[in-house]
Amino acid sequence: MRSVNRTRIIIWTATAIIFWLCSVWPAAADGPVKLNYRLKWLFNTSVAGDIMAVEAGFFERSGLDVTVKEGGPEKNAIKELELGYADFGVASADQVIRALDKGADVVVLAQLFQINPMQWIYRADQHRIEMPEDLRGRHIGVTFGGNDETIMNTLLAMGELTKADVRMSSVRFDFSPFLKRKVEIWPVYRNSQGVILETKLAREGEKVLFLNPAEFGVSFVANSVVTSGKTVKSHPGRVKAFLKALMAAWEYAMDPANEPMVLAEIAKKDKGTEDLIRMKQLDATRELVKPSPRLKIGTIDTDAWRQTETIMLEEKQIKKPVLVHTRLYGFPAE
Amino acid sequence: MLFRRIYQFLIVYAAGVSGLMGIKYGVGLSDYVIPGPELILETAGRVLTTYFFDCINTLSVTILGQLISIFMAFSVGILGRKSTWVGSFIKVMAYNIQAYPIVALAPIIFILLGDGFLSRLLIASMICYFPLLLSVLGIMASPVEDIEHFYKATGRMRWQLEVKIRAFENLSKLTTVIAGSATLAMAGTIVAEFIAADAGIGYSIRIALYQSDLAGILTALFMIGIIISVYQGLLETAGEQVKTKWSAPKGGTLI
């Protein structure tokens, strides 16, 4: 009786293992390459190119089967690369530099944003900020611990100001302190929250301005496409194919001629935003991703990366230089 | 009780960190994904004092929140103990509201009250209030017939006496629930701080998370574990003392 039971257990276990192996085993070798691509944020207009890479068939035409996964505050593409959950990802420059500081094997393939979308919004009826010194005495919102704090500290340093010269408040997802005028200058992603706030206040008859740190010489790099050094070495062809398809998709998405199709695809994934806002967000994203028609999307601004590293060193965000410029692989030539 | 809580936590924590180290060195992960012992110690040395005071800040909100929820739970539990329509209404309301995840209400609370002390206090109180209320309602609505019969039969029963009898007879349950709710209140406060506050250990964890600083998070978890173990241990010890004091003979012959 006992041996019958044992045999049954062995058969069931073996069947379960076979089923499991079947489900996790890679697809047939001659099929398209299955890849995971982890975004930094949720599906919205600021990832238009990533959405179009799948929906307009750019990846498929390159022989790649890419699953684009939404990001979020708790998601970290670089960690997923190392753990093998993702093959490619989007990470901010501070994430890349921090990872390098802690020994991660990460390389930058393309810089999606030429201008950092992290900016500050303030009302046009208030004193205009034309130089960092104009921040003196102002009530500024920052995400303590976030890269906007690092950028603001750099701006203050450029204006020879200290934290004692301004009033800083911690900010969250809730804009009400700004809307209620409790905080004057509020950090936003220019192409997403910035558009929403600008539109909302315009409806109330209020005009806004944006403080773009890049205008004062603070070029802190934002989102970039990353992968692991190991992937670049072991699958250079795959990396090239992926990047080529992705960048082509971004060019397509940023082309005003394709706007109706692109907006329609975004609308399928970002249902909570109204059409007008999505349209304005796409315009804003275009200005940040492709500020001039001649500039190829994905171009890596090495000087900006160096400056980002320097800022992080000065702000004691990293302990030692990581020589980030040695990890910038750039857009592969045709 | 107190020391047992602390060393139990230390064992669990050490096991957790050892597990992480096993994965780190087994798979060959960088310090960015799982920090090594050296980085953890270096980070701990840097932030331990700050995190200690952050934890104390969180604990102060926790204690206040828990006191409010205990007071509320007993008030409502005593009101809802009768099988009148008011009692039934309170019970039905409590069962239904407790099924709702309070954390989901956090954004509304932060919008209405801002991200200061009041929001943290309210969320902490709400998170530990409902489990407490259900326990208190359960206890207060269950007659202790063997004791209460005499007082009812002789017309001596008053609501204060009824509450006293039921509380005394369920003292162990009540002290366990109150000690257990400390964890809930602490968790509530930390979640509140994590979502939207500008102080406390939850806020520090969020900053560490922004910076992918797992060593900082591990240090914060260590501090939280120690502080909550001490707090729970103290609550349990206090509960034991109340029980001993309330039920111990003041002389007389032991039979």
Next chain:
Amino acid sequence: MHFECTDLTFTYPGADKPVLDRLSFSMAAPGFNAVFGPSGVGKTSFARLLAGHGTLAEEHCRHEGLSTLLYSYNQERLPGWASTGSHLEKVCPEENTGLKDELIRIFRVESLMDARFSQLSMGQQNRMNLIRYLIQDFDLLILDESLANVDEALRETIILAMKDLFPDRLFLYISHNLMEVARFCRDILILSRGKSGTVVRGLDYTLGYVPDPAGLDRTMLEIMNAV
């Protein structure tokens, strides 16, 4: 004065058969009477029906002059937060303080006044519980196994003292002790399955009684025949 019930029927919700089926009897009051019968025959149900002041008992039972009914049973407890002496003091009407002290002496619990209830033996607990009922104002006191776990000699002392101290009250003593019931009770209501209730006259011994072995045998036989 009589205590009577006519056609008292009671069925527990969800039960098929009634636990009390057309119970009819009449017994003298006041006095130390008994309810006797095998386990599960409905003695406690009957007692609780009477004490519960339900409409059923009011419709079917007549007990003129017996306005205050109390029911005590052997698993009752005193709260544990204070000593038994303190509890007795709290529930004792001022005019009964002397009676309380006398009962404490007769029930032999003087040394237990400072102890907590949970520290007492079961017999001691039952004695302590009974004292607090006896010092209340009552006309009818139902004693449902209220002297369980008390030794026989002390039980006799207590019963005789109760009869002596409360001659104008009615007691309904629920017990399984045939000899005790036969010796000390006056009217003994016998409950048995399928019968509507028979009342047997007991020996009703009082303080300083002279034993009557032949009469006891006769009474016990009569009770056993009625069961």
